[in-house]
Amino acid sequence: MTAATSDERAAVPVTIRDVARASGVHISTVSRTFSAPHLVNPETRVRVLACAEDLGYRPNRAARALITGRTHNIGLIIADIANPFFPPLIKAAESQARHRDYHVFVADTNEDPTAEEELVHALAKQVDGVLLCSPRMSNSLIEQLSREVPLVVVNRQVTGLPCVLMDVGQGARAAIEHLIGLGHHRIALLGGPRSSWTNREMRRAAATAARAGGAELTMLGPNAPTETGGSAVAEQVRRSGVSAVLAYNDLMAIGLIEGLDALGVRVPQEVSVVGVDDIALSRLTRPKLTTVATPTAAAGRTAVDMLLQQDIESPRGARGLGAGTALGVRRTTAQVMLQTDLVIRDSTGPGPRARPARPPAASRGPDPHCPAGPGTPTTATGDAVAS
Amino acid sequence: MTAATSDERAAVPVTIRDVARASGVHISTVSRTFSAPHLVNPETRVRVLACAEDLGYRPNRAARALITGRTHNIGLIIADIANPFFPPLIKAAESQARHRDYHVFVADTNEDPTAEEELVHALAKQVDGVLLCSPRMSNSLIEQLSREVPLVVVNRQVTGLPCVLMDVGQGARAAIEHLIGLGHHRIALLGGPRSSWTNREMRRAAATAARAGGAELTMLGPNAPTETGGSAVAEQVRRSGVSAVLAYNDLMAIGLIEGLDALGVRVPQEVSVVGVDDIALSRLTRPKLTTVATPTAAAGRTAVDMLLQQDIESPRGARGLGAGTALGVRRTTAQVMLQTDLVIRDSTGPGPRARPARPPAASRGPDPHCPAGPGTPTTATGDAVAS
DNA sequence: GGTGATCCTGCAAAGGTTTGCAGTGAAGTA
DNA sequence: TACTTCACTGCAAACCTTTGCAGGATCACC
Numbered sequence: 001m002t003a004a005t006s007d008e009r010a011a012v013p014v015t016i017r018d019v020a021r022a023s024g025v026h027i028s029t030v031s032r033t034f035s036a037p038h039l040v041n042p043e044t045r046v047r048v049l050a051c052a053e054d055l056g057y058r059p060n061r062a063a064r065a066l067i068t069g070r071t072h073n074i075g076l077i078i079a080d081i082a083n084p085f086f087p088p089l090i091k092a093a094e095s096q097a098r099h100r101d102y103h104v105f106v107a108d109t110n111e112d113p114t115a116e117e118e119l120v121h122a123l124a125k126q127v128d129g130v131l132l133c134s135p136r137m138s139n140s141l142i143e144q145l146s147r148e149v150p151l152v153v154v155n156r157q158v159t160g161l162p163c164v165l166m167d168v169g170q171g172a173r174a175a176i177e178h179l180i181g182l183g184h185h186r187i188a189l190l191g192g193p194r195s196s197w198t199n200r201e202m203r204r205a206a207a208t209a210a211r212a213g214g215a216e217l218t219m220l221g222p223n224a225p226t227e228t229g230g231s232a233v234a235e236q237v238r239r240s241g242v243s244a245v246l247a248y249n250d251l252m253a254i255g256l257i258e259g260l261d262a263l264g265v266r267v268p269q270e271v272s273v274v275g276v277d278d279i280a281l282s283r284l285t286r287p288k289l290t291t292v293a294t295p296t297a298a299a300g301r302t303a304v305d306m307l308l309q310q311d312i313e314s315p316r317g318a319r320g321l322g323a324g325t326a327l328g329v330r331r332t333t334a335q336v337m338l339q340t341d342l343v344i345r346d347s348t349g350p351g352p353r354a355r356p357a358r359p360p361a362a363s364r365g366p367d368p369h370c371p372a373g374p375g376t377p378t379t380a381t382g383d384a385v386a387s
Numbered sequence: 388m389t390a391a392t393s394d395e396r397a398a399v400p401v402t403i404r405d406v407a408r409a410s411g412v413h414i415s416t417v418s419r420t421f422s423a424p425h426l427v428n429p430e431t432r433v434r435v436l437a438c439a440e441d442l443g444y445r446p447n448r449a450a451r452a453l454i455t456g457r458t459h460n461i462g463l464i465i466a467d468i469a470n471p472f473f474p475p476l477i478k479a480a481e482s483q484a485r486h487r488d489y490h491v492f493v494a495d496t497n498e499d500p501t502a503e504e505e506l507v508h509a510l511a512k513q514v515d516g517v518l519l520c521s522p523r524m525s526n527s528l529i530e531q532l533s534r535e536v537p538l539v540v541v542n543r544q545v546t547g548l549p550c551v552l553m554d555v556g557q558g559a560r561a562a563i564e565h566l567i568g569l570g571h572h573r574i575a576l577l578g579g580p581r582s583s584w585t586n587r588e589m590r591r592a593a594a595t596a597a598r599a600g601g602a603e604l605t606m607l608g609p610n611a612p613t614e615t616g617g618s619a620v621a622e623q624v625r626r627s628g629v630s631a632v633l634a635y636n637d638l639m640a641i642g643l644i645e646g647l648d649a650l651g652v653r654v655p656q657e658v659s660v661v662g663v664d665d666i667a668l669s670r671l672t673r674p675k676l677t678t679v680a681t682p683t684a685a686a687g688r689t690a691v692d693m694l695l696q697q698d699i700e701s702p703r704g705a706r707g708l709g710a711g712t713a714l715g716v717r718r719t720t721a722q723v724m725l726q727t728d729l730v731i732r733d734s735t736g737p738g739p740r741a742r743p744a745r746p747p748a749a750s751r752g753p754d755p756h757c758p759a760g761p762g763t764p765t766t767a768t769g770d771a772v773a774s
Numbered sequence: 775g776g777t778g779a780t781c782c783t784g785c786a787a788a789g790g791t792t793t794g795c796a797g798t799g800a801a802g803t804a
Numbered sequence: 805t806a807c808t809t810c811a812c813t814g815c816a817a818a819c820c821t822t823t824g825c826a827g828g829a830t831c832a833c834c
Contacts, residue, residue: 013512015790026814031792041812061513062449062458063790066819069400071449073492081478082667084471091468091495098494103513105460106493107485108478125400125445126490148443227671254671280469284614284641286673402820413784418822428782450820453789 014055023051034059074307075105075123075130075149077116083225084279085249085296086133089154092300093131100308102128113137117145124149129307132156136195152307154299156197162310163335164303168198168276169205171292171340175246175274176209176217178290178342183351184215184244184272188237190230190256191221192248199248202276206246218242223252230255231262238265243272243351250275250282250291257285257347268349278343287346295338302336401442410438421446461694462492462510462517462536464503470612471666472636472683473520476541479687480518487695489515500524504532511536516694519543523582539694541686543584549697550722551690555585555663556592558679558727562633562661563596563604565677565729570738571602571631571659575624577617577643578608579635586635589663593633605629614642621646630658630738637662637669637678644672644734655736665730674733682725689723 020027025044032039033048040048051057065071074097078086090106097104105123109115113136120130129150135142139158145151146161153163179187189206192199203219210217218240223229230252237245237256247253253275257267267273267287275282278293407414412431419426420435427435438444452458461484465473477493484491492510496502500523507517516537522529526545532538533548540550559576566574576593579586590606597604605627610616617639624632624643634640640662644654654660654674662669665680 013790017790027791028793028815029813031790032813035792039812044812058508058512060453060790062452063819064792065449066447066453066790066821067792069819076493081481082474084474084667087469087471087474090493094468094493094495095497103492103494103510105490106463106477106481107490108481110482121445123490126448258671280471281668281671284645284668285671404820414821415785415823416783418820419783422822426782431782447820450789451822453791453820454822456789 014057015060016057018055019048019052019057022055023048070128071126072101073103073105073127074304075107075119075127077107077109077119077123077130077132077135079109079111079134079136081106081108084251084281085277085294088280089133089296089300092297093304094300096301096304097308100304102304102308109136111136113141117141120145120149120151129310131303131307133303134196134198136193150307150310152303152310154303157335162306164299164306165335165337166198166294166299167337167340168292168294169201171276171294171342172202172205172246173209174340174342175276175290175292176206176215177213178344179244179246179272179274179348179351180210180213180215182244182272182348184242185351186216186218186242186244188218188220188240188242188245190233190237190245190247190252191219191223192225192229192252194222196225196248198276202246202248221248223248225249225252227251227255227258230257231259234259234263234265237271238263243270244274244348245271246274246276248276250277250279250289253289253291253347254281254285257287257289268347272348272351274342274348282345290345290348291343293341293343295340298338302338306334306336401444402447403444405442406435406439406444409442410435457515458513459488460490460492460514461691462494462506462514464494464496464506464510464517464519464522466496466498466521466523468493468495471638471668472664472681475667476520476683476687479684480691481687483688483691484695487691489691489695496523498523500528504528507532507536507538516697518690518694521583521585523580537694537697539690539697541690544722549693551686551693552722552724553585553681553686554724554727555679555681556588558663558681558729559589559592559633560596561727561729562663562677562679563593563602564600565731566631566633566659566661566735566738567597567600567602569631569659569735571629572738573603573605573629574631574633575605575607575627575629577620577624577632577634577639578606578610579612579616579639581609583612583635585663589633589635608635610635610639612636612639614638614645617642617644618646618649621650621652624658625650625652631661631735632658633661633663635663637664637666637676640676640678640734641668641672644674644676655734659735659738661735670732677732677735678730680728680730682727685725689725693721693723 016027016030019030023030025048029040029044030048033045037045061072076090076093078090080086081090094104105127107119107123109119116132116135116137123130127149129152132142132151132153134155135153142151142153142158143160151161153161155166157163157165176187187210189203191203199222207217220233220236223233225248230247234256237260245256247256253273257273260267260271265271273289275289275291276294278291282289282291403414403417407417410417412435416427416431417435420432424432448459463477463480465477467473468477481491492514494506494510496506503522503524510517514536516539519529519538519540521542522540529538529540529545530547538548540548542552544550544552563574574597576590578590586609594604607620607623610620612635617634621643624647632643634643640660644660647654647658652658660676662676662678663681665678669676669678
């Protein structure tokens with residue numbers, strides 16, 4: 001770390017060989033100093049480390065990858081980075097990966113299934129595994145791709161593959177029960193993309209909960225999972241005569257509130273709205289959004305853990321393993337379901353039955369129907385529950 | 388592409404050698420088929436390509452990187468992925484990179500300068516260049532790191548290095564002029580982080596514009612560039628007696644509006660608020676935020692272009708180049724300034740002087756002071772202007 | 775038929791690291 | 805002393821690709 005070297009260190013790439021020369025040992029000893037320290041004499045080790053530090057040596061991961069077959073990289077394939085649902089997931093995944101000395105490639109598919117497939121192929125040779133977040137392609141294609149590179153799927157259930165799921169079914173149930181408890185008996189479900197697993201789960205759970213609570217549930221959709229998708233159906237919602245709406249996600253819920261506002265329909269006085277995801281934004285709109293919080297960060301962390309876990313066993317690229325059904329180790333296919341939590345804020349209020357008993361124009365100030373208070377939502381724990 | 392092979396293709400990694408064997412040529416011919424097609428006989432080429440396709444061959448980028456010295460990867464170092472300012476930039480950069488057959492590593496520093504430095508080191512050997520977005524470390528450290536790996540800096544001016552800047556000075560000027568035009572003569576500038584280049588530019592430009600317009604400008608801050616940072620100074624803003632505020636960014640502006648609201652101060656009736664960035668969120672809050680739109684996506688694209696441009700010349704890791712001032716090619720150090728645009732929405736209204744002349748309670752509906760109408764903001768063009 | 779040019783292909787080294795194997799010397803045991 | 809064990813280190817092959825060089829075939833031209 002002398003001043004002289006630090007100035008020019010990077011003009012010439014310094015390799016394991018330079019360190020070997022400087023410390024008077026063979027390159028293999030230098031290599032072992034980094035990858036298997038217990039095999040080298042402590043004295044030698046400190047000397048080598050000192051020289052390495054002095055020269056500014058950093059192992060070349062490409063060369064290492066070439067021989068070990070492990071890149072220490074993972075791929076993260078995202079439908080749309082700009083969708084506020086994903087950044088917390090990306091952030092958590094990147095952080096978790098880095099703690100385990102992995103780097104992450106991020107790729108955006110623009111919600112295009114074709115791009116998803118191409119990206120898996122393109123990344124396959126360059127990563128030890130791929131996280132597929134809310135994929136839009138078919139299950140069978142996912143299964144096929146998983147033979148090329150270890151995969152963990154987030155927000156989608158694929159049998160035989162490790163998946164990280166959020167229990168939106170439970171969340172939808174809680175939301176419907178919340179609405180029914182407020183006196184709503186005509187409720188709409190604002191559906192998302194048809195190919196979305198989350199969408200199917202929500203529909204099923206919401207229908208069951210509505211039936212159990214004696215409420216009528218209207219299905220609207222499919223719709224684009226965006227703000228525009230939400231505002232576009234405002235008119236339809238008004239005409240349908242429902243007094244409450246559960247939206248596929250927060251963006252749609254916010255769009256819907258916008259759209260209703262433009263039609264002169266007030267939220268929550270005339271229509272209650274519940275979203276899903278609890279994106280940061282949902283705390284900042286007015287009214288603040290009642291929503292089903294999904295543990296996105298926990299999902300990112302968990303997915304990385306699962307990926308790295310299944311990676312450990314076989315050193316990739318093991319040649320000569322007989323194809324077909326080798327009776328050796330089989331990849332773990334555990335599926336993890338993360339809990340969701342209903343966060344009650346200001347976009348839901350008493351329904352038609354309860355309305356007469358309510359003081360008029362109470363849209364400001366602490367809402368009486370909010371148990372925890374708007375500022376202290378019940379946060380999602382993200383505890384993992386194997387299913 | 389037969390069914391038989393596609394099933395097991397990835398169990399055994401297929402290399403250039405397998406393709407060579409299958410097509411009856413030497414591996415170098417296969418290599419050339421991909422990296423220099425014009426050097427191989429068309430007939431041979433189609434045969435090789437067919438075999439490659441059939442076997443599912445994909446070039447191993449690690450091996451290629453090892454010999455060419457170019458990884459075809461770039462690094463993207465971000466202060467905070469979850470900050471809504473960044474995702475559009477990441478998305479654009481990733482897209483642009485991919486179009487040029489590059490993949491991008493994304494890393495999050497959590498606003499920690501130490502993490503920034505470590506990440507540059509960690510990524511250096513694995514990428515052809517790094518994009519440093521809104522770095523928090525010192526200029527001198529950035530310069531030093533740039534000797535290790537080609538760097539492009541976004542949102543920060545470092546002499547001698549290629550930079551992509553947004554003209555927030557112009558934006559701040561436009562915002563102040565807009566406010567003065569509305570009749571505000573006591574304005575506050577809600578400052579951001581002290582180490583931020585943007586922050587300094589804004590202060591300077593706002594001060595000049597205020598002086599020119601005969602308005603009094605109060606500097607508040609530094610503050611955290613977050614919603615909380617904004618809401619925390621609401622009380623201070625009220626006490627200061629200003630009628631308008633220009634905030635460091637949209638998040639702070641939104642936080643401030645929240646905080647003022649909690650104090651019973653209405654926006655824009657009593658205080659006008661202008662943000663900077665035009666994050667998606669700013670269209671969704673109520674009131675919709677008047678803000679200085681920064682061309683984030685264009686910045687991401689431009690930064691990638693500049694990085695790749697300076698990469699082309701020298702094939703990295705050229706050994707034996709004399710250190711010191713080689714009189715050969717010098718890295719391009721062009722600095723690009725992108726234009727910003729003031730987008731007028733609903734969080735700004737007439738100031739004290741103009742107020743009497745205004746119809747009361749006109750907070751809903753199309754605002755008379757909004758030239759383009761709330762739905763059709765003047766969008767940032769992002770035209771590049773070399774400086 | 776000889777000369778030269780052109781086009782294509784093969785050969786082999788190189789790039790930085792890991793790792794099985796073998797070798798060295800010292801310490802421990804009989 | 806002889807033998808084994810042990811800790812450490814060196815040797816060299818291997819990973820997959822690129823690329824300068826040279827050889828071979830073909831063709832045109834004189």
